[in-house]
Amino acid sequence: MKHNHPLAKEGRERERESRGKIPIHMMEVCNCIEPQWPADELLMKYQYISDFFIAVAYFSIPLELIYFVKKSAVFPYRWVLVQFGAFIVLCGATHLINLWTFTTHSRTVALVMTTAKVLTAVVSCATALMLVHIIPDLLSVKTRELFLKNKAAELDREMGLIRTQEETGRHVRMLTHEIRSTLDRHTILKTTLVELGRTLALEECALWMPTRTGLELQLSYTLRQQHPVNYTVPIQLPVINQVFGTSRAVKISPNSPVARLRPVSGKYLLGEVVAVRVPLLHLSNFQINDWPELSTKRYALMVLMLPSDSARQWHVHELELVEVVADQVAVALSHAAILEESMRARDLLMEQNVALDLARREAETAIRARNDFLAVMNHEMRTPMHAIIALSSLLQETELTPEQRLMVETVLKSSSLLATLMNDVLDLSRLEDGSLQLELGTFNLHTLFREVLNLIKPIAVVKKLPITLNLAPDLPEFVVGDEKRLMQIILNIVGNAVKFSKQGSISVTALVTKSDNRAPPDFFVVPTGSHFYLRVKVKDLGAGINPQDIPKLFTKFAQTQSLATRSSGGSGLGLAISKRFVNLMEGNIWIESDGVGKGCTAIFDVKLGISNESKQSGIPKVPVNPQPGNFAGLKVLVMDENGVSRMVTKGLLVHLGCEVTTVSSNEECLRVVSHEHKVVFMDVCMPGVENYQIALRIHEKFTKRHQRPLLVALTGNTDKSTKEKCMSFGLDGVLLKPVSLDNMRNVLSDLLEHRVLYEAM
């Protein structure tokens, strides 16, 4: 406020009064030295101007305020603003009105001035009171703002960290990818060092591997420099133990032996060094379903050096990166090791395969060689054998002295034994490699048993052992099976019974077995449709067998050691062969005995087929009346050089009702043969191939198959080669001379029915 000096005022009043009529006595002498200068007017002018500007300022401030607040729209304290505005406006108004008070002014002006001042006072007091509340709030806003700024800075920092970690993660992934992309151990390690060096911008990176002895660490790989060969450090250094003791990356001193890789020159300030352990997983550590024991693991040491003379420090995320990489390397190395191992195993297996293949081929060659040898030896041995037997038997029938007879009988017996032995050996060897096949045929089972008994009877009678035969009533008469081998089995068993009995009787029982109440537990008998199981029991009351020896009985060449058995001879092959035959016939054979001296029972089961026909091929019976075959008028041609044979064959065929023409040579045969002849019997006994040519010529002569007569060879031997030869020359059948009547009848009917015949042997 303008200082209105009261005396000045009075002065002014005086002036006015002097202009008007104001009593002088009201004028006081003031103490102020106030010359009545014309400068008064200057001062007044200045005050006037200042007041004016103040007013203008005072008026413009609220306008500005309003303008900016309107613009901002955030300001929360409008009411305060209004107040403040009012306050300022009023102050401005006051100063403005002051302008009028410099000159004489009327009472209205004074009134307005007073009103303004009063209002101003009220408002300003109110504002002052308001501000007490507002200012702390405003201050706290400021505080909050600061806090938020700090927070923002912190978040920025954290984001920076996350980004760094993300970078690190990316590096790790890339490193891992690089490391795991190869399965070669060296590449893995080298790649690790290279990538780590690149990612972390390392000065040097080195890998120390444990030596074979496990007592030292050898410098195996470095990143940048050539390392001296065999640079090792002992494994028991404290720094190494420290690193191996934890799975984390450990900062170590740059001066430790593992970190001193290049010659130290004092000028360098060595960068920080970090070391981490890399577990080396040994395959031997792996158990199935079991994790490897950590305590027995070996470790390699990876040492990483930051560039020297830089202020870089190892950051936490970098250390983490190193740890992760170390683990990855361990995994990659173990994979590589496993792969190596499996490749080695595979190579080994392949080698073994090759060796096995070779061994198999050698074995096959050996078997073939043996078979060839056996076949040759068989033939070579049998021929003289037959000669010996034949001549001995002939000799037997001549006039001999008793001594000579005895000698001849011994020769005969020995050679028979030898022949049997040879046969047995051949059979057994064929049985062993499974090349023996049963020769199935239809035969009379009852007759077979009777024959066996007839063969054994002489010996049994001599030893005074009665033999009885019991055939079950439901035993089929005609069966299908291998007659010869079955006879061999029965003969062997019954023979054994006779051999090993000194007294008592022998009973042979044959029955059809349905239930397996006495069979060994692992053998189940199931009679199928056209098959049945024949059980034969041979019981004797002779020497008996020690139950302990029973398993040995069926092994070849093994014999019980008792003198009694040894003296009765035998090579020990019989039972073994019988067992093999029984097995071939899908059966089982076993022996039961109550002990030494109590006799024993031999039992075997074999599978036989039931024959539908009552055909008999084997021992022919002499028919009461000759039966005419249905071959009446069948035109046949017989070609035989031998007159007697020719005549016999002709008689045979004539008896069957055929119309027979005979020729005695190939040429005559060719001349005579015509489409009227249905069958041509040709004798092919003479050695050589010429006989068979006739067959080819006949084939040529009759091109149409239905016109051609059937060609049958009559021969004295029926081995495989003859059969094959006949087949290859286009013959339809082979007959063994001499042919029986029944045989011929069957053969003819078979032939005419099927137009081919290769079974009538």
Next chain:
Amino acid sequence: MNNVVAQLQRQFHDYLVSLYQQGFLDNQFSELRKLQDDGTPDFVAEVVSLFFEDCSKLINTMSRSLERPENVDFKQVDSGVHQLKGSSSSVGARRVKNVCISFKECCDVQNREGCIRCLQQVDYEYKMLKTKLQDLFNLEQQILQAGGTIPQVDIN
């Protein structure tokens, strides 16, 4: 009369059986006998005579071949033996056949001494058989003349 026939028949039967048992004849002979029926009453006799003729001829030939030790034609001997073997097995002359087997073996090894021995044996055997069969046929004729029938003989 029946008695005579029966006796003769029994004689015949026993004789034939003995021939089998002594090994002169085998199965094949009985087969031959089967072929003899009313249509061919002399079949067996014919065959057998032919056989004996054959034997005689072959033996002569072979004897000649084996005569001189220097040049023995073993091929011819072999073929002769072959023939003889075939014939003998066709008629069921067991002993003859057996000798032929040994004979063949001697021939294979070109054993002249052996061959000669076998030849002699063959000769002996066939003559022996011839005699026996002659007796048999005589018996047959006697039976037939006496009005009986030839009995079937079961050799099993």
